[in-house]
Each structure stands twice: as structure tokens, then as C-alpha cells.
Amino acid sequence: MDFTFDEDQTALRDSVSRFLMTEATPELLREIADSGDAGWRRLRSKMAEQGLSTMSVPEAYGGLGLGDIDWAPMTQELGYYAIPDALADTAYLAAAMLSRLDAAHALAARWLPRIAAGSASIALAHPVNPWVADARAADLVLWAQPAAGGLELHAIEPGALQVSALRSIDASRQLAGVSATTGAATRVLDGAQAQPLWDETLDRAAVSAAGQLVGLAQRMLDLSVDYVAQRKQFGKPIGSFQAVKHHLADVATRIEFARPVLYRAALALARGDANRAALASHAKLAAADAAWIAARKGIQVHGAMGYTWEVDLQLFMKRAWALDAAWGDRGFHKSRLAAALAGDDALLGPAATLASG
């Protein structure tokens, strides 16, 4: 029993955090929001140099072969620095999905090395999301096509994709409504084979979003702490007033109890636990809650400044609001959890979810 991260995992997180602190500044986020691709491409290639895109790629394809547990600290860093969706979608979700294919599969052989090299951007189109993030710049879309036998997996390249841009309140999210011409030529796996893979990918995506939401919550808390420590009223820092302190203590508490839930869900993915779906939903809900409260309390303690475009808080609030419903909104995840709790006693009682492997 060791419900902690090892030294390698901690060191990797620290180095990524230091790198993003320098490179993924709020100024760059604003540049990406204003002018789109140029800033993002620059950041993406730097992240590739750092090895971020190689994490989930199997060693045979030039990657590090890391998994869900390694990603749980990493998605928090991506959230903390509000890194656009394409990084996690490509380097984590798509890489994990392609790695599940037969090792010799042409799709894996073609795309995994490019992910490792940081030269591919892959988007995922799944029915739980009505639109697709970063579809326009994607080199490939992993497409879930509903069919009688379940969700099929199709590989859609830009030529077969019709996209219409949608503007998100979070300017870092390059959203699009998409349609594609699917057929035997694009089909990678039929429904019977692909459905379990899509189920796993959906849970992984929810946990990825959860990690980013926890990171966003922490960033909004840190920004708020900095602000209330320097902003003075009545001759003192407003952070010395209990009403302000208590807002932020509540945020810290929600984050403190969302993080271990995220880690348990990551373990469930890594181990293939039978209750994986319920634990992933729990992680998404707990993280969304922490981020939502961090945004609400964060803007409150920033006062009128929090309502401005100028103060950086808005970048992180908007991303948190957008991710709240990404990869399953609250209704979706609560329904899944309610079904799990109605089903049997496996999730109930002291140590229940710890024990089930």
C-alpha cells in the first residue's frame, strides 16, 4: 500500500512545472487567444522538446511508455498553465488509444512515432462532446462512429473532414462542429472491437479533464492569494480579513479533497478496475466542483478587478467553465455514478473502493 507518487514521477512533474512556468506565461496564452496558431505552434514544439509528447507513446515507437498514473500530476500542470486541449488530447488520449491497437497496426505505426516527435496533432470526436476541440489544426481525427454493434473507430484525415469553427468563451479552445465521410476505407475497428476502447478513452478523457480542472483550481487559488495579500483597504491587506480568508480556505479544502480522488481514478484506469467508470465520474465531478468554487471565490476576492479582461484570473476561470462540461457534463457523470450506486454494494461501505481491483 503506497498511495503516493515515486521520486521519478515527482521529479518529472517538477521539471514540467518549471518549464511551463517560464514558457506558458499568461502573455503567451493571450497571444494564442488573439492570433491562434502561431503562438500555439511555438509552445507545442517547445513542449515536444521537453518530451511531453512522448510520455504515453510505447518505447517501441520512441516514447517513454508512461501511463495514467504518470499523467495525473501532469494533467494538473497542463491545467495550472491553461495549456490548450491539443496537447493532452494528442499526447495522452490519442497516444493511449493508438497504443491499444495491435502493435503492428498501420495506424499505430504511422502516428505513434509522429506523436513522439511532437509533429502530429490528433483530435478525438466522441458523441459525449457535441463538438471537437482543436479539429481545425488536427492532422488526424480519431472518430467514434455510432453503429449497430457499438461505436466504431474511424481514422479521419483533414481531407475527409468538414469543420465549422465555433467560438468558445475560452479563447484557447479551438472548437468546431465537424462532419466526416466515413466508410470501409476509414474504419479502423468495428463496433464490437472499438466500443470497449471508446469506453476506456471516455473515462481517460474525463480523468484528463479532471486533472486539468484541479490544476486550474490551484492556479485560481494561487492568483487569489497573491492578490489579497497585496491589495489594501482600510489600511490593511484584504487577505487579513476573515471574510476573505474563509472564501479561500474553502477553495483550498475542496482542492485538498479532489486530488486523491483524481489519483484513485488514474489508478483505476491503469489497473482496469471494474468500477473504473464510477471512479472516473467521481474524479470529474470533484474536480469540476473545486474549479467552479475556485472561480466563484476567486472573482469575489479580486473585487471589480476580477471582472476585467486585464486581470489574468479570467483566462483560468473561462477554461474551468468550459472544461466543466467537457467529456461528460455533470448530468452525465452523476447519472453514471447514480447507476453504479443503485446497482450493487460493491462501491459501498468502509474501504469498498480501495479494495476492488
Add this chain to the structure above:
Amino acid sequence: MDLEFTAEQRAFRAEARAWLRAHVPAAPLPSYDTREGFEQHRAWEATLAAGGWSSVIWPKALGGRGADLIEWLIFEEEYHAADAPMRVNQNGILLLGPTLMEFGTPEQKARFLPRMARCDDMWAQGWSEPNAGSDMAAISSRALRAEGGDSYVLNGQKTWSTRALFANWLFGLFRSDPQSSRHHGLTYLLVPLDAPGITIRPIKALNGKQAFAEVFFDDVRVSTANRIGDEGQGWNVAMATAGFERGLLLRSPARFQRTAQRLVQLYRRHREQADRDPAIRDAVLKSWMDAEAYNLASYHTVCRLAKGAKVGAEASTNKIFWSELDLLMHETAMRILGARGELADDPEVHDWLEGFLFAQAGPIYAGTNEIQRNIIAERMLGLPKS
């Protein structure tokens, strides 16, 4: 990251489970806030001690098992899964016990700890006073050196002393230097409650039972042999064991997971009635999630401690989290029960109602949640003091 229990941990769990199965009383005991119920709970503590289970984390030489905190979590899981009785002497075992182990003389340890483990002595707390609640450093009860010097003379009043009516000893802080203020000049003393000059006046709690008491001291003589640590150092002695472990040990996650399990089962039994209020399903889900989160956070922290990490003010988030969770679960149960919820003797209602009343106290005792929020803001987030 590894969630598999070791062979030793599994054996520990099996041993605890088997012992509890053989010894937990078949019928629930009467409330420990009544004389009859208290005596039965005291007898249960003696049974636990005879089996070596009264405090698993105490050293073996003192009647414990020398268990680590993971084993303690395991024991608590088995204890609550078995619906074993509430623990009546936790103030002694969790608060005074560790303090004695750290600061007590060998004579004090031998004199008090084995009797505490068996509940031969029942310990009451002597911290709060009428004018020293959240502001504990405002303590004004005095313990002045008597002529001749080998005893103190106590005068003043303590209050909110849980189960003091049934206790025979009290531990607490007294002002030994009348010129001192705040946390200086306080001394940690152990006081026999049958000493001349002590008056105990019960206070009825919300449930109508005499759950706590005021304790009055009128020229009460206490030997200097009953002092823990040095004179004037009482604050530091009391605070040294006030850290994370105390915060966690006070309320194990298993307790709340068991309540969450009962809540989900209650909701399932009354689904049709409950769902007329659309907020109930959400509250049941949140109850389950937060009980799970508290459990996972406890394992996470205990494993970090085992690897040598320091845990500081994060402990204050625990108190807020479990006390609000306990309220939520009991409020939700009361709403599911609906109009029946006020029927105190209804067998399905009784425990929920008692728990609902007790949950009201959670955000208040052991440091109000407002004080905990101040601690989080100042020591964890680094915000300036007011």
C-alpha cells in the same frame, strides 16, 4: 502508487475482523450519555483492551499493538463495518495518551496509561472555560503553588467537558503564573475528580442527555506529581500533539463511509418518496463522493507521512470536510424520512435523528470551523493575521 495491501496488512485485517465478529455485542448499547449506557460502553472498552484492541497505534508495552497508521485505518474499517459500539474514552486515548507518551515521566506513564487503555479511568477534558472558547489562550482558571511547594491550589471553572459526569479524572490547562497572559504561564495538570473542592454540574445537550458538564474548582489541591511537562510550559505540551494525527484519529474515514452506505441504502428503500424532492439524489451522491474523498485523502496523507513527509495546516481541512459531510449525510437522511423524521422512537428514524443532532456539534467542537478556516488561510495559504 500501489493499492495492494501487504500480506501483513491483510493478516492484520483478518485478525481484527475475526475478533470483532466474536466480540461485538449483538444488540446496540444504550447511549453512552446515560449512566447505564456509559457503564456498558466502559465494559466494552475493557473487552477491547483485553483483546489488545483499545488503541492499536499505542506501543505494545503500553497495551497497544504498535500498529502504523495504515493498520489503524484498516482496524477502523473493520470496526465500523462491524457496527461496533462508539468509543467512550477517546479523549483520553487520543489526546492525553500521546501527550503522556511524549512528555510524561516513566512513573506517570505506568500510573495512567494501562488504566486508560482498559477504561479503568475515564478522562474528561479541561480546556474550555466560560470566557475561553475559541480563544483558548484566555484561560483564567488558576493553579497556584501551595505553601511548601509540592502541590497546586486550583480555582476557577472549566466547561463543555464531555462526559465529565461519568469521568473520574480530568486533564487540562491552568494558569500557574498569575502575572502571565495568553499562552504563557499555563501548566498542564491531571486532576482527580473526587478531590475535595470539585463540583460537577451537568449540561443537557440537544438530545436531552447529560452529554457534558461544567467543572468548578474551589481550592482544589493537586500534587505536582500530576503535572505533565514543566510549569508554565502547558501550552506547548498541549499543542505538541495537536497536529495532523489528532485531526485524523478523531474521526476515521470508515465512520463516514459506513454512514454513507446506510444513507444510500435508506435512499434505495424509499426511492419513490425521496425522488419527489429532486435535490435528494444529488445530496446522496455528494455524500457518497465526499465520504470516499475523505477516505482517499486519509490514505494519501498517511502514506505520505510514512515516507517522511510533514503534514501541517492541511490537517485543518479535515475537520471542515468531515464535519460538513456528517451534517450533509444526516440532513439528507432526515429529508428522505420526511414527516416520520420527527418520531424519535421510530426504529428506522432513531439513529438518524440522534446522528443529526450530534452532527450539529461537529462544526463547533474540536476547534470551530471558523477557527480552522483561519488556520488554513494563515498557515497553509500564508495570508496575514488580522
